[in-house]
Amino acid sequence: MSSAAPAQLSVSLWRGSDDGCYETYSVPRRASQTVLDVVTYVQRHIDATLSYRFACRVGMCGSCAMTVNGRPRWTCRTHVAKVAANGRLKIGPLENLPRIKDLATDMQPFFEKWRQAEGVFAPSLTRAEPMARIKPDSRARMAADAAIECINCGVCYAACDTVRWNANYLGPAALNRAWTLVNDERDAGNAARLTAVAASGGCHSCHSHQSCQEHCPLALNPTESIAGLKRRTVAAYLNGELKA
Amino acid sequence: MNVRLYVWQRATAALMAPLVLVHIAVILYATRAGLSAADILSRTHNSIAWATFYGIFVAAASIHASIGVRNILVEWSPFSERGAGRFAAVLGIALALLGFHAVFALVVA
Ligand code: SF4
Numbered sequence: 001m002s003s004a005a006p007a008q009l010s011v012s013l014w015r016g017s018d019d020g021c022y023e024t025y026s027v028p029r030r031a032s033q034t035v036l037d038v039v040t041y042v043q044r045h046i047d048a049t050l051s052y053r054f055a056c057r058v059g060m061c062g063s064c065a066m067t068v069n070g071r072p073r074w075t076c077r078t079h080v081a082k083v084a085a086n087g088r089l090k091i092g093p094l095e096n097l098p099r100i101k102d103l104a105t106d107m108q109p110f111f112e113k114w115r116q117a118e119g120v121f122a123p124s125l126t127r128a129e130p131m132a133r134i135k136p137d138s139r140a141r142m143a144a145d146a147a148i149e150c151i152n153c154g155v156c157y158a159a160c161d162t163v164r165w166n167a168n169y170l171g172p173a174a175l176n177r178a179w180t181l182v183n184d185e186r187d188a189g190n191a192a193r194l195t196a197v198a199a200s201g202g203c204h205s206c207h208s209h210q211s212c213q214e215h216c217p218l219a220l221n222p223t224e225s226i227a228g229l230k231r232r233t234v235a236a237y238l239n240g241e242l243k244a
Numbered sequence: 245m246n247v248r249l250y251v252w253q254r255a256t257a258a259l260m261a262p263l264v265l266v267h268i269a270v271i272l273y274a275t276r277a278g279l280s281a282a283d284i285l286s287r288t289h290n291s292i293a294w295a296t297f298y299g300i301f302v303a304a305a306s307i308h309a310s311i312g313v314r315n316i317l318v319e320w321s322p323f324s325e326r327g328a329g330r331f332a333a334v335l336g337i338a339l340a341l342l343g344f345h346a347v348f349a350l351v352v353a
Pocket residue numbers: 159160161162163171172205206207208209210211212213222223226
């Protein structure tokens with residue numbers, strides 16, 4: 001931390017549910033401090049009733065996402081130095097999800113849409129059969145690999161205007177997941193999956209404006225995955241393989 | 245939007261792209277050459293080519309616009325999807341009727 005940085009941060013946290021408001025706390029500035037460290041400081045030293053979520057603290061579990069100075073971010077891997085040069089932080093719950101209390105949102109609609117998009121592996125072999133051999137450099141596997149590292153943090157979902165406007169829209173994460181499975185040669189669920197993502201509220205609702213890609217902490221590109229789903233479903237539809 | 249509406253909207257857009265260019269070229273020509281209404285009508289009257297051209301244009305524009313309006317209503321208005329679909333269907337039919345009426349006036353009447 002440079003010596004010019006303020007010794008205290010001014011931190012506004014959303015308190016309460018929909019009818020709540022921001023309350024401001026003073027938190028000591030530390031070296032290499034993350035936004036999650038700041039929230040944890042408030043909970044441990046100032047107000048133990050503060051509700052928020054985290055688990056791994058190393059960017060793997062996807063549970064710590066919040067709105068930080070207006071942008072959705074994973075808080076455990078977001079350094080204060082990067083987002084609060086002036087010593088001010090405004091931290092709220094993720095957008096586009098029901099608020100439970102303080103910084104915790106109800107993630108159920110997010111995961112429900114994951115299921116609606118048939119984002120679940122459908123095995124084509126039983127455990128009695130030999131393992132499928134997949135070429136790592138095949139086109140399909142490379143497409144799946146490019147999209148597979150999603151940690152379900154919900155950042156893209158919170159950043160997507162189409163999710164905000166259309167309650168039925170499945171959203172970038174669920175569709176990105178569906179795209180990985182569409183390209184998984186071991187999966188047998190594509191008939192149902194393509195029907196699900198081609199329906200109203202599916203991939204064709206995406207405006208390709210790339211907020212999801214801009215904000216994804218893992219630098220994934222859900223827009224590209226959704227474009228792939230659009231091509232695949234249009235081909236299936238024109239070939240008469242889809243009912244719509 | 246589902247895949248069926250998506251395909252119709254993209255297909256009508258692709259169809260209209262060249263039609264719009266020809267339409268603009270025709271407007272430029274007619275104004276530059278100083279054609280009067282009577283001059284224009286004398287050229288379009290009984291012309292199967294112009295009837296086909298603008299007939300296809302009207303059909304594509306009606307379909308394209310109504311799907312687009314439906315989508316805007318779903319996203320930006322309190323309309324339900326069903327309500328937006330009905331409104332858009334009525335709009336599409338109205339646009340088609342107005343358009344075909346104009347084509348009829350140009351070619352036949
Ligand atoms: S590209 Fe599609 S999924 Fe991504 S933010 Fe835009 S509308 Fe949402």
